[in-house]
Amino acid sequence: NIAxxxxxxxxxxxxxxxxxxxDIxxxxxxxxxxxxxxxxxxxxxxxxxKNTRKIISFKSSNVATIELKGNFGRISIFNVY
Structure with a gap:
């Protein structure tokens, strides 16, 4: 579900x-x-x-970030180039 x-x-x-x-x-x-x-x-x-996710602001074109929340709590995903 995440790539x-x-x-x-x-x-x-x-x-x-x-x-x-x-969604990209x-x-x-x-x-x-x-x-x-x-x-x-x-x-x-x-x-x-989309109600369970938000983009985390990070000032770099080399880092895409997202936070997911649900019954499991919260998890942040960072794609660092």
């Missing part, structure tokens, strides 16, 4: 591709003009409710 990808393909408008079953989580610096390239993303299965 961690490094060095994702980015199309000419600086976005990656995925199937309709996934980019680093919070993605799209910032000072950032040369995004090097990590997280794919989250759309079956995981």
């Amino acid at each position: 961690i990808i490094q060095e994702p393909y980015l199309n000419p408008v600086n976005l990656t591709l995925s199937s309709s079953h996934w 989580i980019y680093p919070t610096m993605h799209g910032d003009m000072r950032v040369e390239h995004t090097n990590s993303i997280i794919l989250v299965n759309k079956k995981i409710s």
